Amino acid sequence: MLLNLLKPKFLLFAALFSVGFAANAIAQDPYHNQRQDWLKKAEDNKPQLSETDKYPVGLVKLEKDATAFQGWKASTVDSAGKLYNSSFKNQSGVIVDFGEHLTGYLTFTLKALKGTPDAPVRLKFTVGEVPSELALPFDPYKGELSRAWLQDEIVTVTTIPSPVTIPRRLAGRYVKIELLGTSSNFDFAIGSLEFKATTAVTAKPPLLASTTPKLIADIDRVGLNTLKECMQTVYEDGPKRDRRLWIGDLYLESLANQYSYQNNALTKRCFYLLAGLSDNDGILISNVFENPEPHAQAGSRLLDYCFLFNVALNEYVKATDDKQTGLDLWPVAKKQLDIARKYAGKDGMMDYIKAGKEWWVFFDWKDGLDKQASLQGITLYTLNQTYELAKLLGKEGDVSDIPALAKKLKSAAYKNLYNPKSGLFVSGANRQISYASQAWMVLSGVASKAQAQTALKAVTTVKDAVHPGAPYLYHYYVAALIESDLKNEAKEAVQNYWGGMVKKGADTFWEVYDPNDELKSPYGFYPVNSYCHAWSCTPVYFIRKYPEIFQR
Ligand code: RAM
16 A cells, blocks of 8 residues: 555656666766767668578588597598488488588478378587587586577478578588487488578689798688678677677778778778767777667676777778768777776876776786786877877877877886896786787887897797787787788798698688697687687788788
């Protein structure tokens, strides 16, 4: 009774409260008047995906092989024709090879060979990017990410013949098909199997010079495939997992795209989406989804990715001269600089301990990496790049404090993080030496060219230096080598690292690759790693931007 009496008052209060709350959020939202326009521009630049029908090229069997990647080799045992010409009852567990990595939709039909289909057929499809995904049992599942990322789907076919499309979009090269249930009154075969492959890529990239070494050309080919597969209606990080737009992946994909497929509309769309879906305080959210409506992963704020938005936008405006997009999104770039202002101490050092408590600070999938030097470096890099962007857009007046802040950060980095005796940059209380620290100190411009060369050469000789854990950080390491004019070293690094994946049979480049630990997974179960991962495609950028280093 009391509750009923209170109800209208409570509802009125709640309504006023929520109106007040919403009004407050709007009042705080620095982009309140622009968001809808940005999201509309994102929609206007959504690409029409191209669709291509692909068919199996053969049947393979998996063999344990200690020399193969992750210990599993797929070798061809039959032509694809066998699948269609004989009873499926004797083929359960067959593995179909499509010959290349594909992203899209799998459709099949069944056909009766003998008798009348008098019961449904239950089949299990497992799609793999690499052989180990088909060799290892997924359950009991031990990974930290959702079990549902793994691509096994059970399908019950009730009408034979009729086409069945697996509703979920799939990504991979191999398809295992197992028979889980059928009737003994009839026999059947697979009538057809096709993959509708989708991508936003329609252009052909320019050819490499005829002098390009074979291994480099192979790396470029695999990098292009990786990029093509990840270019869907956004730059996805991986078409198998996580299938969404992350700022860090967008940055590296947009660089590679600029020197290959040149789909500027896609890059533009991604910038507008991220801006339109940023947090109410104007800070970017690290990743966004497209469906059912564009939305961000609430609460996922990643410090280095906020900075890389600015860097990516600057690169894009420089490369395309699309100043309109630059001007539209300038408020967002300007706003991200508040992060630098907030954590820059009086001594010019970024407060990495506080930042690390308040943010996800990433840089690499590498346990134990100390991030002090990398954070100092990326902050400086961002300040410089954003100032460059401001100049391009005639907005220096908006960020007039930045040159002085950059100067302060630079001299503090030099004073606190450089060891002139060893010629190396150190990070954190334990003065850790890592590839990440050297790379970011070089890219930030803290090191002179001579110092950069010394540091990048020296780090390779330090026994317990922390190595990169994933191609993502390897990108920045190679960029630093090029920046320091260590051309041969850059070429060697690309040939050894990405060439290592090519030699191990990669069709597309992997999310995580440690040459000494092929089973490495940041997620506790390596089949859930992505084996076609955006941030690994950047040799395409290096090889094509610097032909004098890589194409001869
Ligand atoms: C992984 C994603 C993505 C990356 C983030 C930080 O989960 O696959 O590529 O940007 O982490």
